[in-house]
Amino acid sequence: MRGLPPALITAIVLVAGFAACAVQFPNIASTRVVGNLLTDNAFLGIVAAGMTFVIISGGIDLSVGSVIGFTTVFVALAIERWGMPPLVAFVAVLALSAAFGAAMGAVIHVFDLPPFIVTLAGMFLARGASFLLSTESIPITAPIYSTVSDFALRLPGGGRLTAIAIIMLAIVTGGALLLHLTRFGANVYALGGSRTTASLMGVAVGKMTVKIYMLSSLLAGIAGIVFSFYTSAGYSLSAVGVELDTIAAVVIGGTLLTGGQGSVIGTFLGVLIQGLIQTYINFDGTLSSWWTKIATGILLFAFIALQQGLVALARRPLAKSAGAAT
Amino acid sequence: MQNSPDPALPLLEVRGISKSFGAVRALQEVDFTLRAGEIHALLGENGAGKSTLIKVVTGVFPRDAGIVRIGGEEVAPRSAKAALAAGIATVYQEVNLLPNLSVAQNLFLDRQPMRFGIVREGEMRRRAKALLAEFGLDIDVAAPLGSYSVAVQHVTAIARAVDLSARVLILDEPTASLDRHEVEILFGIMRQLARRGIGIAFVSHFLDQVYEISDRITVLRNGRLVGERETASLPRLELIRLMLGRELAETTSARASVGEHKVREVCASFENYGKAGYVAPFNLELRHGEVVGLAGLLGSGRTETARLVFGAERADGGKARVEGAPVRLQSPRDGVRHGFGYCPEERKTDGIVAELTVRENIVLALQAKRGLHRPLSRREQDEIARRYVKMLDIRPPDAERPVGLLSGGNQQKVLLARWLATSPRLLVLDEPTRGIDVGAHAEIIRLIRELCDDGLSLLVISSELDEIVTYSDRVVVLRDRAHVEELAGEAVDVGNILAAIAADGAGVAHEGRA
Numbered sequence: 001m002r003g004l005p006p007a008l009i010t011a012i013v014l015v016a017g018f019a020a021c022a023v024q025f026p027n028i029a030s031t032r033v034v035g036n037l038l039t040d041n042a043f044l045g046i047v048a049a050g051m052t053f054v055i056i057s058g059g060i061d062l063s064v065g066s067v068i069g070f071t072t073v074f075v076a077l078a079i080e081r082w083g084m085p086p087l088v089a090f091v092a093v094l095a096l097s098a099a100f101g102a103a104m105g106a107v108i109h110v111f112d113l114p115p116f117i118v119t120l121a122g123m124f125l126a127r128g129a130s131f132l133l134s135t136e137s138i139p140i141t142a143p144i145y146s147t148v149s150d151f152a153l154r155l156p157g158g159g160r161l162t163a164i165a166i167i168m169l170a171i172v173t174g175g176a177l178l179l180h181l182t183r184f185g186a187n188v189y190a191l192g193g194s195r196t197t198a199s200l201m202g203v204a205v206g207k208m209t210v211k212i213y214m215l216s217s218l219l220a221g222i223a224g225i226v227f228s229f230y231t232s233a234g235y236s237l238s239a240v241g242v243e244l245d246t247i248a249a250v251v252i253g254g255t256l257l258t259g260g261q262g263s264v265i266g267t268f269l270g271v272l273i274q275g276l277i278q279t280y281i282n283f284d285g286t287l288s289s290w291w292t293k294i295a296t297g298i299l300l301f302a303f304i305a306l307q308q309g310l311v312a313l314a315r316r317p318l319a320k321s322a323g324a325a326t
Numbered sequence: 327m328q329n330s331p332d333p334a335l336p337l338l339e340v341r342g343i344s345k346s347f348g349a350v351r352a353l354q355e356v357d358f359t360l361r362a363g364e365i366h367a368l369l370g371e372n373g374a375g376k377s378t379l380i381k382v383v384t385g386v387f388p389r390d391a392g393i394v395r396i397g398g399e400e401v402a403p404r405s406a407k408a409a410l411a412a413g414i415a416t417v418y419q420e421v422n423l424l425p426n427l428s429v430a431q432n433l434f435l436d437r438q439p440m441r442f443g444i445v446r447e448g449e450m451r452r453r454a455k456a457l458l459a460e461f462g463l464d465i466d467v468a469a470p471l472g473s474y475s476v477a478v479q480h481v482t483a484i485a486r487a488v489d490l491s492a493r494v495l496i497l498d499e500p501t502a503s504l505d506r507h508e509v510e511i512l513f514g515i516m517r518q519l520a521r522r523g524i525g526i527a528f529v530s531h532f533l534d535q536v537y538e539i540s541d542r543i544t545v546l547r548n549g550r551l552v553g554e555r556e557t558a559s560l561p562r563l564e565l566i567r568l569m570l571g572r573e574l575a576e577t578t579s580a581r582a583s584v585g586e587h588k589v590r591e592v593c594a595s596f597e598n599y600g601k602a603g604y605v606a607p608f609n610l611e612l613r614h615g616e617v618v619g620l621a622g623l624l625g626s627g628r629t630e631t632a633r634l635v636f637g638a639e640r641a642d643g644g645k646a647r648v649e650g651a652p653v654r655l656q657s658p659r660d661g662v663r664h665g666f667g668y669c670p671e672e673r674k675t676d677g678i679v680a681e682l683t684v685r686e687n688i689v690l691a692l693q694a695k696r697g698l699h700r701p702l703s704r705r706e707q708d709e710i711a712r713r714y715v716k717m718l719d720i721r722p723p724d725a726e727r728p729v730g731l732l733s734g735g736n737q738q739k740v741l742l743a744r745w746l747a748t749s750p751r752l753l754v755l756d757e758p759t760r761g762i763d764v765g766a767h768a769e770i771i772r773l774i775r776e777l778c779d780d781g782l783s784l785l786v787i788s789s790e791l792d793e794i795v796t797y798s799d800r801v802v803v804l805r806d807r808a809h810v811e812e813l814a815g816e817a818v819d820v821g822n823i824l825a826a827i828a829a830d831g832a833g834v835a836h837e838g839r840a
Contacts, residue, residue, distance in 0.1 A: 181444045186431055193424035200406050200422050201486075202436045260426035 006254025007266030009306065013299075014269050017276055025283045031159025033279060035152075038165035041275040043068065043223040043230060045168040045268060047242065048249045049175035050219030052267040055250050056179070057191040057212050058259030059115035063104065063122035064220040065242035067097050069235070070130040071224020076138035076234025086144045094221045100126065101217025105210035119213075123243065130236040137235040140228060148229050164226045171219065176264040188212060192259030248296050249274055252303050273299065336395075337362040337525040338383075338414070338494045343392030345382050352378040353549045355392070360494060360525040365516055367536045367557070368529050370546035371569055371624050371789055376529050379546065380496055384409040384416050396494065415487030416496040421479040423486070425472025430454035432471050433486050457485050461515050477508035481515065488519060495519065496527045501535055502625075505603075513539050531625030532806055533562065533828075547571050562828035569623065570791060570824075590614050592650070593751050593783035594666075596635065599644035605630040606808035607644055612752055617774060617784045619798030621791060621823050627807035628787045629671060632754045635785060636668040637661035648751075662695050667745030671756040671787070673734070677741050680730030684720065685711035687729045687740050692747045714743035718773065738770060752783045759793060771797055791820045803827060 022029040038045075047064045054061045071093050078089035100122065108118045152160035179185040187208050190198040199205040228234055247257075253270030255262025277295045281287045340358035344351070353375045360366050370376050381387045383394055385403030394401055396413055403409035406416065423432045430447075431438075433454045438445040454467040461481050471479060480500055487495060497516075501509045516526055516539060530536055536543065537557060544554045545568040553568045590613040600607030605627045612618055620628045633639040637655035646653050648664045655661055661668065670676035678687055689707045696702070702710075711725035718739040720732075729740055738758055745753055758774070759767045774797050778784050788794045794801060801818050803811040803826035811826040813819075 181447075183436065183438055183440065183445060186427070186435060186438065186445065189427055189431070190424050190435055193426040197422050197424055198435075201424070201432075202407055202410070260424075 006261070006303075006306070007263045007269065010253050010266050010269040010273065010303075014273050014276065017273065021276065021280050021283070025280075028279065028283060031155040031157035033159075035155055035159035035161050035165065037272065037275040037279055038168065039160075039162045039230070040278070041271050042162075042164040042168040043227040043239070044242065044245060044249065044274070045271045046171050046226060047216075047220050047223040048246045048253075048267045048271050049172050049264050050216035051243075051246045051250050052175070052253070052255055052262055052264050053179065053188055053212050054115075054216045055247070055255050055257060056259055056262045057188045057208070058195065059108070059209075059212065060119060060247070061101075061104075061122075061213060061216045061220075062116065062119040062243050063100075063126055064216065064223070064246055065239045065244075066123045066126035066130070067100065067217055067220035068224040068227055068239035068242060069237065070126045070133075071097060071221050072228040072231070072234040072238050073130040073133045073138070073236050074234070075225060075228050076140050077133055079140055079142045080138055086142050090225055093225070094218060097221030097224070098214050098218040101220075102210050102214040104217070105213030106206075108213065109206045109209040115213075127236070127240075133236065134234070135236060137233050139233045141232075145229060145232050149232070164229050167222070167226060171222065172264060172268045175219075179264050184208075184211070189260060192256075192261070245274065245296075248300055252296075252299055254303070257304075336360065337397060338527075339393075339395040339398075340379070340383060341393050341395075343379065343382055343394075344390045345378055345387060346390055351549055353382065356546065356549070356551045357554075358383075358527075358544055358551075359554070360527055362493075362523045362525050363520050364541045365520050365526045365528055365539055367540035367543045368527055368546070369536065369543060369565070369569055374546040374569075375549040376546055377498070378549075380416060380498060380527075380529070384414055384496065410487075410490055410492070413491065413493040414496065415490060415492035415494070416498065417480065417483045417487060417500060419499040419502050421476065421483050423471055423479060423483055425479075426470060428468050429458070429465065429471050429474070429482055430467040432482060433457060433467075433489065457489055458482070461485050461518075462511065475508075477504050477511065480504070480512065484515060484519075488524065492524065494525050494527070496529075498529045499531070500528070501530060501532060509535065531623060533565070533623070534806065537562070545569055563824060566623070566824055566828045570789070590616055593648070594635075594664075595647045597645045597647075599634060599641050599646060601630075601634060601639060601642045604639065604807070605634060608802075608809040610635070610802065610809070612783045612785060614751070614783050615778055615781045616799045617778050617786055617797050619794035619801040619818075620785065620787045620804060621794050621801050622804035622827060624789070625807075626804040626827075627809075628804055629756055630807065631802075631804065631809070632668065632756050632785065632787055635661075635752075636666050636754050638668065662691065662748065665749070665751040667691070667748060667750040667753045669738070669741045669745065669753070669755045669758060671760065673737055673741065673760075678729045678737050681728055683726045684715065684729055684732070684740055685725040688714055688725075688743045688747055691744045695748050710747050714746065718743055719769070735767070735770065739773075742770075742773065746777075750782065752785065753777070754785045754787075756787045757789065758786065759788065759790065767793075791823055795820055795823070805829070 027033065047068065051061055051064060074093045075089050078084040078092065079086050104118050104122050107113060108115050148163045151163045153166070155161055179188065187198070187203050190201070190203050191205065191208055195205055227239060231238065249270035250262070250267045251257055251270070252273055253262070253266030253268070255266060274292070274296055278292050281289055281291050336359045338360035340356065342355045342357065343353055344355055345353040356375065356379060358379065368376050368379070378387065382389045385405050385408055401412040403412050403414070427435065430451045434450050439449045439453065440446065451467050458465065458467065461484070463478065463481055465474065465478060471482060484495065500512060504512060520526055528540060540557045542554065543557050543560060543565065545552045545565070547569065552571070592611055593614045594612045596608065596610045598607040598609065608631065620631060622628050630639070634641050636658060637660045638658050640656055646655050653664055658668070679690070685707055688711050689702055692710070693702055708725070714720070715723050715725055720736050720739045720743070729737055732740065755774070759770050771793060774784060774786065786794065786798065795818055798818060800812060800814040801823060802809055803813065803823055805827055810829070813822055813826070
């Protein structure tokens with residue numbers, strides 16, 4: 001299948017890394033640690049699934065971290081101050097974030113602007129809006145929050161698969177199916193190959209662009225709700241810089257930053273690798289948590305170099321025959 | 327598909343199409359008729375309007391006037407997509423498909439077989455395989471398109487177009503990047519499609535291929551229709567006259583008294599020089615004080631020869647010598663180092679820097695030759711600029727004027743001045759008179775003769791045969807990317823050049839491409 005070979009490499013790195021960690025700290029190889037890893041990275045996995053679509057289509061979405069932050073503040077205020085029922089608050093915030101993403105997609109297509117600039121503006125807008133709502137951290141005490149936090153599937157070995165981890169797994173699975181099995185998914189790859197050619201071949205490029213950014217923002221909204229479950233609070237400074245962690249996870253997962261290739265499964269593995277590094281550092285106890293960033297940086301470099309190598313290999317036969325052209 | 331293979335009924339009718347870009351009239355009342363089941367070659371030299379005609383018919387450019395009918399119904403597509411919906415599909419030289427998608431996805435993008443909102447991958451692959459089998463292609467349709475050769479990509483593009491129920495197929499230089507065997511396969515497919523009643527319009531620079539495959543030929547020149555003939559009843563010589571715009575009576579042009587043949591010293595020589603798939607190996611001797619003309623149709627390998635000589639393209643075989651000493655020409659820098667100069671055909675994009683002044687443009691090559699650590703002083707620059715503005719009569723005589731504001735002829739002179747300032751031994755001029763008004767034209771030709779009398783060696787490319795005959799001591803004729811004949815002395819005349827271009831080159835075609 002398309003995009004699998006790089007994702008396979010990510011899988012190998014993950015398994016090897018996990019094995020190495022397990023040799024040093026045998027406790028890591030337990031369902032408890034794995035369950036926590038999934039819970040801790042649930043919001044990242046959700047938002048990264050959306051980012052995968054954006055990057056494969058040849059774009060980028062820098063606004064997702066801010067959308068998460070806005071969502072947590074909005075949900076907290078809506079439930080605690082405005083007295084909205086939690087589910088209504090969720091629906092409202094998801095509608096808002098989807099509309100926000102759709103607007104960014106429309107601006108990118110209609111004015112033919114680089115997604116980098118448009119979503120950068122979106123990033124400032126969403127972050128600014130969340131500060132406007134509230135600058136302080138608002139604890140959420142609604143009963144649904146404790147219910148959801150307490151819910152978990154017991155795993156053999158004492159681990160817990162929490163509700164938010166289940167939501168993340170469901171979204172990753174759904175995202176993978178959407179990308180690989182539907183016409184929408186094929187069009188995402190087509191856009192990443194070449195927008196002009198895709199449009200010549202009959203793909204409705206404008207509609208697709210709007211839908212892709214809408215999907216990304218919608219998933220960022222869901223990630224924000226999950227994040228608020230995770231922290232039981234809404235804070236305008238939450239998830240600062242998450243867009244970069246997300247992009248890192250997508251790239252480590254084997255998705256080409258220039259678009260056209262990649263997979264949601266790879267992204268999921270990329271998220272797990274970042275989580276594994278974090279877990280290792282927690283187990284070690286003496287390392288600064290910033291080593292996570294350093295390790296992520298090194299991995300990013302390695303994967304980008306690897307991709308360039310693969311791309312060069314893939315282009316070789318083409319370049320040869322094209323050389324005879326002129 | 328309800329194609330009416332009735333040959334009398336025109337499938338695609340283009341009547342009185344006109345198109346202007348600003349003041350340039352790219353097409354003037356052009357007619358074009360394509361019958362069902364025929365292969366129709368659309369020919370013309372550079373700037374004749376072939377591409378514009380295709381783009382206007384397929385709705386890429388809006389047209390100023392004229393109508394397009396398909397099967398008797400008037401259509402006015404506004405985009406390539408709308409043209410496709412109307413039954414006109416175009417396959418360009420650069421394949422417009424997505425190399426990152428699988429072959430099957432490329433064939434069925436946006437119309438995949440679906441069930442419950444899910445693409446039926448297996449069914450799609452089966453259909454893709456069946457479709458390509460019709461075109462004699464048996465490949466793994468799940469592999470990315472980009473992993474296949476250009477030929478396979480072309481066939482895939484054609485298969486997609488035909489499967490989209492195209493009735494009119496336009497192929498824009500489909501064979502330019504294919505080898506002989508691939509061309510055979512493509513021609514087989516074209517004939518098969520024609521038998522199914524599809525009308526095929528075909529643009530090519532390879533006359534042998536045109537005679538091999540086409541039923542009829544339409545020739546454009548300078549945006550006008552100059553003829554529509556049956557291929558079988560159109561001799562090559564006649565075709566080339568149509569393309570180059572020559573009447574039989576004109577062929578005896580006044581040849582300036584080119585200096586009598588005294589033995590001159592060889593300036594640069596090339597032996598078995600060539601590059602596979604670019605230009606077949608050639609032998610060429612350039613002497614001091616001599617003009618060698620390169621004649622041939624567009625795409626015959628003239629510019630390619632010039633680029634090899636200058637070092638802008640690397641040869642993969644043969645020897646080059648300058649003043650008898652063997653040299654390596656790997657890059658334009660090498661060319662400049664050995665005292666070569668090159669004025670390219672695309673003056674605006676490859677030659678002048680429009681924003682810089684006349685002075686800055688003139689000293690550019692000299693400065694590059696000296697290196698950055700030996701800058702020319704402003705005084706030296708002024709001096710050089712003044713000298714050449716005067717010598718070449720560049721108008722207005724203002725060295726501080728941005729070159730973009732000068733006329734085409736004066737821009738050409740600035741380019742000449744740039745290379746003359748480096749005191750070259752060999753100057754390569756690619757279409758030095760293109761897009762220049764008549765007065766400046768004569769002047770450039772006078773300059774070419776004068777430079778040559780000063781001992782410079784010149785290699786000049788021109789599509790204007792009269793012109794080439796006027797100033798050349800020798801003329802090398804090219805056809806299908808190979809040097810086919812060299813005319814010298816009395817033999818240099820328009821008739822001989824035309825005959826050499828038109829000679830049936832079936833045996834020569836594609837040699838050196840293997």
